Amino acid sequence: MKMMTYSLSAIALAAALSACGVAPMSNAQTGAMAGAVLGGVAGNQVGQGQGKTAATIVGTMVGSAVGGQVGAQQDRYYQQPRQPVPYNRGY
Structure with missing residues (x-):
């Protein structure tokens, strides 16, 4: 039973990773x-x-x-507009 669970998990993970090449997936x-x-x-x-x-x-x-919630939180964070850092001229 344990081996079957690991096998199914590996198949699910492989299917998920192979889908990454088709279309980009969100973090969620x-x-x-x-x-x-x-x-x-x-x-x-x-x-x-x-x-x-x-x-x-x-x-x-x-x-x-x-x-999914953790990934959605990352998606929201990375979609926020960023303020440019001002250039410090040293004076």
Whole structure:
């Protein structure tokens, strides 16, 4: 079961990274995908017995939400206009 989870996570990550070449992804999308993979792996490690599947699903959903929010915050920060730094002439 553990090997299957790692294999599925690797396939999901590879699919996400291969999509990067097609069209540029926003930080929110990248964060959501990375969070989903990491959350699913963490949920699988935490869950026991029959609850392992549920823990994996919940971990995937929570990781995706958190990663998406972090990425969206980065997107907003980088889209803000920047003030040019004045040139210091040394006098």
